[in-house]
Amino acid sequence: xxxxxxxxxxxxFEKALPDLFENAQGGKLSADPQFADxxxxxxxxxxxxxxxxxxxxxxxxxxxxxxxAPSSDLWQKIERELGDAPGSPVQ
Amino acid sequence: xxxxxxxMTQTKSTPAAGHFKRNPPIAGEADALERAKNGDPDAxxxxxxxxxxxxxxxxxxMLGNVSEAEDMTQEAFLHLYRKLxxxxxxxxxxxxxxxxxxxxxxxxxxxxxxxxxSLEETIxxxxxxxxxxxxxSRDPRLSGSVERVALERAVSTLxxxxxxxxxxxxxxxYEHNEIAGMLECSTGNSKSQLxxxxxxxxxxxxxxxxxxxxxxxx
Numbered sequence: 001x002x003x004x005x006x007x008x009x010x011x012x013f014e015k016a017l018p019d020l021f022e023n024a025q026g027g028k029l030s031a032d033p034q035f036a037d038x039x040x041x042x043x044x045x046x047x048x049x050x051x052x053x054x055x056x057x058x059x060x061x062x063x064x065x066x067x068x069a070p071s072s073d074l075w076q077k078i079e080r081e082l083g084d085a086p087g088s089p090v091q
Numbered sequence: 092x093x094x095x096x097x098x099m100t101q102t103k104s105t106p107a108a109g110h111f112k113r114n115p116p117i118a119g120e121a122d123a124l125e126r127a128k129n130g131d132p133d134a135x136x137x138x139x140x141x142x143x144x145x146x147x148x149x150x151x152x153m154l155g156n157v158s159e160a161e162d163m164t165q166e167a168f169l170h171l172y173r174k175l176x177x178x179x180x181x182x183x184x185x186x187x188x189x190x191x192x193x194x195x196x197x198x199x200x201x202x203x204x205x206x207x208x209s210l211e212e213t214i215x216x217x218x219x220x221x222x223x224x225x226x227x228s229r230d231p232r233l234s235g236s237v238e239r240v241a242l243e244r245a246v247s248t249l250x251x252x253x254x255x256x257x258x259x260x261x262x263x264x265y266e267h268n269e270i271a272g273m274l275e276c277s278t279g280n281s282k283s284q285l286x287x288x289x290x291x292x293x294x295x296x297x298x299x300x301x302x303x304x305x306x307x308x309x
Contacts, residue, residue, distance in 0.1 A: 018286035022267065052289045055296070059261035061239045062152070062246070070147040070164045075139055078168050082132075 008038040013045050027056055117141055124184055128175050139168055146192050152258045153196045155247045167192045245295040253288035260285050
């Protein structure tokens with residue numbers, strides 16, 4: 001007998017989301033046909049999934065470019081510290 | 092201060108997800124690395140110039156505090172200077188430096204005695220910090236126009252424990268098992284904290300969205 005797709009309730013689906021996201025292909029639950037029914041029948045779930053996927057996708061954009069930089073005098077501080085270190089070439 | 096005890100092995104620290112571009116080749120890095128290993132101060136200065144933004148941004152995201160981020164950036168480069176000789180090139184230098192920095196920041200947080208590393212705070216967050224369980228109610232959608240700047244700002248307001256797991260997983264690309272190792276918690280815990288962090292971010296972003304809409308309506 002072929003495996004029937006699991007019938008989710010909204011509550012069950014919410015509870016399982018951390019694991020479902022982790023196991024979803026590319027972190028995209030919304031693209032997985034096995035969740036099509038629950039996402040269609042439970043608009044709140046669909047909305048939540050869409051928002052969380054969006055947050056995760058946008059988070060990837062934070063990796064680059066790095067717009068923040070330390071203050072310009074940090075290197076001088078490092079040099080000073082290195083200069084104090086025994087055997088340091090930065091004297 | 093021993094940092095390598097926190098799982099800083101060169102072979103294990105590969106970026107987790109394929110779409111994360113943590114290690115693009117950097118022109119002049121290999122040469123600077125070799126020269127810095129041989130004690131050339133100019134070469135070390137070059138390594139600093141090449142990686143200061145990456146290291147500082149990582150520290151800032153993990154700590155959410157400019158002054159602490161600067162201190163940890165300094166600490167990371169001082170540590171790098173002392174440990175440079177042990178870099179054998181088995182992973183990309185930027186990956187190695189990244190892991191060194193993560194471990195230093197985690198050690199710093201542990202020293203501060205914050206519970207966030209054991210994730211107590213996020214297991215039992217204060218009423219105020221916990222994401223609202225509003226699954227059953229209809230809420231305004233995220234507008235879809237959340238920019239990285241807005242997300243960056245929202246991330247900086249997350250409770251420290253949430254922020255750590257979110258930054259390590261969603262921004263930096265570590266897997267839950269790696270995070271669990273770093274934070275000394277279970278993978279289930281890491282997954283659960285990530286989910287709560289995303290829920291909290293959703294809540295913050297929606298609030299900001301609504302505030303902006305109200306502002307525009309005035």
